[in-house]
Amino acid sequence: MRGFYTLANGGRYVQPSCVTKIDNLGQTIYKNSREVKTIYSPESAYMMTDILKGVISSNYGTGHNLKIDGQIVAGKTGTTENSKDGWFCGYSSYYTTVVWCGYDIPKEVDNLFGSTYPGHIWLNYMTKIHEGLPKADFLQPQGIVFKTIDWRGNPTDFDTGTQDMFSKTCLEKGLGGQIGVNASQSAKDGSNITNRVITPKENQIPQPMDQETKAEQDADAALAVLESLTPQSSAENRDAVFLDAQNKIGKIKDKDRRSSYLDRISGVQRVLGIEGSY
Structure with missing residues (x-):
């Protein structure tokens, strides 16, 4: 639960509490400080949320049958071996809810998967508590940029017609894994290199799926x-x-x-x- 609502909160974690303050005879003797800790960068949290949105929004997602009308949500199904436990963890910009189904003493449950009993309990509950709330998407941080990518998923200057999101900070630090260079650049000896393509090491090239x-x-x-x-x-x-x-x-x-x-x-x-x- 805490990990998911931290993602929903842009990477910021706040200790859950049912108490905001305690008053005694008109004096506040305790006030919850609601300390905020940054666990993930806003960019990392947003990109992970974008991936988890696909679990529900994509027709091939394991939670594709758990869409909430009029809301944008993200989530993750989970099923243990032999269907002894089923989880669905999902969140919107408003609420985060986690549902577990199973037995205290684990045993197999017919048709128990993250998208069945847990998913439908989650859907019914989340649909109810979102009634009347305006549609809201997750806030995109300023540090997110979109770049054209090559077939390996690396940013490139070539027009491939496909884009993906990246952290601007990672790109500036050279962590974006750029492979292609579509520009003239000066080599150390002063000569120009045009349309230079850096070939990745063999172990960096994705192998075909068996x-x-x-x-x-x-x-x-x-x-x-x-x-x-x-x-x-x-x-x-x-x-x-x-x-x-x-x-x-x-x-x-x-x-x-x-x-x-x-x-x-x-x-x-x-x-x-x-x-x-x-």
């Missing part, structure tokens, strides 16, 4: 959509989602991993009251 990892990522995305179904979902839409999930799970070669994904499909079927198999 097929098994790609298959599991595709299966996770399909299951996130599947787990957002409700008993009110149309049969046509439900069948299409189930079929898509099964097809993607079928591409996972590891038998045990594939079986665990199929168990998740069975869990959704039980929740929706669907008999038989797809």
Whole structure:
């Protein structure tokens, strides 16, 4: 909870307290100082929040079914092994709420994922407490700048048509990882170097994702959509989602991993009251 509301607060941490002050016979004998500590830089907090907004706003996010009408929110799903614990931690510019579901003595819970029971409890509660509040986005710090990036995600002067956000301070300190240089510059011997490209070290070049990892990522995305179904979902839409999930799970070669994904499909079927198999 504290880590998430610190992100929501632009990187500033304030010790939680239910007491603001204590008065005795008209005299204040205690007043909460509400000391503020900077834990993250405003730029780091904003960039992390921007990433976590995608968990909910993106159609492929694990919390894509937890959008709050009229509000901008960020969050993170969490599920422990064998679905013994489920978390959803989410926040807006107004409130931060964390929900945990599970047993005091851990045991497996059918269809328990961060986006199911915890996510829907979070959504119902946050929707209620945001009623009547104007839509508000997270405040962008002045130290955030947008730069054109290359295929590695590094800032470049070439027009690639793709941009990303960076901390101005990091760029000024040379921590931006710039690879391409699209300008004439003087070398130490006085000669000019034009359109110079610095080749990164081999271990800096991202390696292609292996097929098994790609298959599991595709299966996770399909299951996130599947787990957002409700008993009110149309049969046509439900069948299409189930079929898509099964097809993607079928591409996972590891038998045990594939079986665990199929168990998740069975869990959704039980929740929706669907008999038989797809």
